[in-house]
Amino acid sequence: MELVYTRTKTLQEDKVSGFCPGCMHSTIIKLIGEVLEELDIVEKTTLITGIGCCGLHMDYVDYDEITAPHGRATAVATGLKRTNPDRIYYTIQGDGDFAAIGLGESISAANRGENITVIFVNNAIYGMTGGQMAPTTLLGMKATTAQNGRNAKEHGYPIHMCEVLNQLTAPVFLARCSCNNPQNLRKTKDAIKKAFINQIEGRGFSMVEIVTSCLTGWGLSPLEGLDYLEEKMFPEYPLGIVRDI
Amino acid sequence: MAKVEIIIERCKSCGYCVKFCPRHVLEIGQEVNAKGYEYAKTVRPDDCIGCTICGQMCPDGAINIYR
Amino acid sequence: MAKVLMKGCEAIAEAAVRAGCRFFAGYPITPQNEIPEYFSKRMPEVGGAFVQGESEVASVNMVYGAAAGGTRAMTSSSSPGISLKSEGISYAAAARIPMVYVNVCRGGPGVGVIQPAQTDYLQATKASGNGGFRMRVFAPATVQEAVNMTYKAFDYADMDRNPVLILSDGVVGTMMEPVELPPMKSDDEIERIKESKKKISCIGHPLGERVWIKPGVWDTIMWENINKDAEKLYESWADQAEWESFMTDDAEVIVTGYGIAGRIARSAVEIARGQGLKVGLIRPKTVYPFPYKAYEMIDYSKVKAILDVEMSIPALFLEDVKAAVKERCPISTYLRSGGNLVSREEMVSRIKKLASR
Numbered sequence: 001m002e003l004v005y006t007r008t009k010t011l012q013e014d015k016v017s018g019f020c021p022g023c024m025h026s027t028i029i030k031l032i033g034e035v036l037e038e039l040d041i042v043e044k045t046t047l048i049t050g051i052g053c054c055g056l057h058m059d060y061v062d063y064d065e066i067t068a069p070h071g072r073a074t075a076v077a078t079g080l081k082r083t084n085p086d087r088i089y090y091t092i093q094g095d096g097d098f099a100a101i102g103l104g105e106s107i108s109a110a111n112r113g114e115n116i117t118v119i120f121v122n123n124a125i126y127g128m129t130g131g132q133m134a135p136t137t138l139l140g141m142k143a144t145t146a147q148n149g150r151n152a153k154e155h156g157y158p159i160h161m162c163e164v165l166n167q168l169t170a171p172v173f174l175a176r177c178s179c180n181n182p183q184n185l186r187k188t189k190d191a192i193k194k195a196f197i198n199q200i201e202g203r204g205f206s207m208v209e210i211v212t213s214c215l216t217g218w219g220l221s222p223l224e225g226l227d228y229l230e231e232k233m234f235p236e237y238p239l240g241i242v243r244d245i
Numbered sequence: 246m247a248k249v250e251i252i253i254e255r256c257k258s259c260g261y262c263v264k265f266c267p268r269h270v271l272e273i274g275q276e277v278n279a280k281g282y283e284y285a286k287t288v289r290p291d292d293c294i295g296c297t298i299c300g301q302m303c304p305d306g307a308i309n310i311y312r
Numbered sequence: 313m314a315k316v317l318m319k320g321c322e323a324i325a326e327a328a329v330r331a332g333c334r335f336f337a338g339y340p341i342t343p344q345n346e347i348p349e350y351f352s353k354r355m356p357e358v359g360g361a362f363v364q365g366e367s368e369v370a371s372v373n374m375v376y377g378a379a380a381g382g383t384r385a386m387t388s389s390s391s392p393g394i395s396l397k398s399e400g401i402s403y404a405a406a407a408r409i410p411m412v413y414v415n416v417c418r419g420g421p422g423v424g425v426i427q428p429a430q431t432d433y434l435q436a437t438k439a440s441g442n443g444g445f446r447m448r449v450f451a452p453a454t455v456q457e458a459v460n461m462t463y464k465a466f467d468y469a470d471m472d473r474n475p476v477l478i479l480s481d482g483v484v485g486t487m488m489e490p491v492e493l494p495p496m497k498s499d500d501e502i503e504r505i506k507e508s509k510k511k512i513s514c515i516g517h518p519l520g521e522r523v524w525i526k527p528g529v530w531d532t533i534m535w536e537n538i539n540k541d542a543e544k545l546y547e548s549w550a551d552q553a554e555w556e557s558f559m560t561d562d563a564e565v566i567v568t569g570y571g572i573a574g575r576i577a578r579s580a581v582e583i584a585r586g587q588g589l590k591v592g593l594i595r596p597k598t599v600y601p602f603p604y605k606a607y608e609m610i611d612y613s614k615v616k617a618i619l620d621v622e623m624s625i626p627a628l629f630l631e632d633v634k635a636a637v638k639e640r641c642p643i644s645t646y647l648r649s650g651g652n653l654v655s656r657e658e659m660v661s662r663i664k665k666l667a668s669r
Binding site for chain 3: 018058061087
């Protein structure tokens, strides 16, 4: 019999990721590894991680990585891409990194049309630091800094980054997807591949927002997390291609 | 014929493979790995059709599939 | 070599380009605006890249990125902008990234004033960001020095694999002086420099040979060892401090100051010498590593007083002078701040008072 599926060799063979059971950060980094192999660009690629759970990738991937200060991954990617245009740079950032402290960098890099690929992992909470409220936290959703649940009057509304960036002229690809079931997993991988192909072809700024669960932050089991995604997250963050030009 | 191989030390007992296997080949076992996770195991190996969904859904790449 | 009349900020930028700097990101802030302006015009001419970042924070991180890719890269700002950049600089120091940056100091704290000052001395020499890292810090007093120091800074940065700071000020930055510009590094040489850093640059490598730019890790032992390596580097600079001693041999009063204050002090010393006063000058050119040796060479049996001259209230440079002098002689100060310049006449009158004691 022939081996038809195994973990991508872009991850260090001896390593098991530091993510919580069922955390889809692991799934995402696996999908990215598969895409890099399929596009044969592993040796030209550098991962720029933000700070947060996305930072856990740094010691897990087997290709070049640089850690950016919290919120600044797209700026670091800008500097790298502008000086090494033939290399491939992509960021992995959480909602705190991309939509809170890094909102300025995120919008500016997108508005400049930097030819980079952004993977934005939206789990509606700060995972690494123990469950604080994020800009994407749902109304009514509890967090350690919104212990009675997020309310609009005090905490404002969940931010929709695909739609926010869709106001800008430069971005070429904005998609929101999830890995919550095999069909969506495949769509996520296709979106990631599309985002990398855009960069290879020099077409400009691509962002894939991946709606995931944060099981520790949400206080749910992996399978309960899947239900929460369907019942609560997707109504707020509808999946689909927001822009593909 | 197809076969699923669990890489025990990578499994974190999240249950995705069990849930999404269309043939219910897998279940979470009672044995634990070094980190104390009850790792998945095949309970109906002959029903496996090698569709690789379990491997794809597994966040940590703990499943190899042969066909 | 012919001299050309240039404004300090523009001369610094041109020196960087000639040193092989091929990426600059910065943000407008007085009095360093001419640096980004100059780069925006010049970089395309030499095949480099310029980005006006959306903030100083973004700009320093663009440079941190470009430098981590092996490109000679620079950013600049003035005082509050430098505060904003401190995290990025700390990351560059943590990950040992060769990066040059320039502070054209203005009056602080806060937004302060846009006029020149030396109120960032402690920030520059003691704590340019979190984590206790160190950097070589050069303090130019003339546009020529600013050119030479900037040009050399890129070599130091690559040699040390560490950020280097040019601590200038609004005077040197905005005045024009004839300067001799250093030779332009050829594209081949610039490519060779970048190639030489390939093994530490995140530009993609085969599996198993990856480059991991580490501004931080999870493993405490690994990080402690990284701190120890950095400490060895910092200690290796101890005897590389640079300074100017002027007429100190028979001096009874020594004036000491860095940057523009040191330069004005030199004029004051010349005037005072003209009036028969035995006065000398010690002007540090590097303010880190600090030239303690210069103060060891003072003949304290002859020197009655030291006059610390700074454009900062409270005095900051004074702290290092005190550490160097070790109470072997009284130190008095002549301080201006708020963007006001120290004046030669005032210095001469104070030298007279100190000499007559």
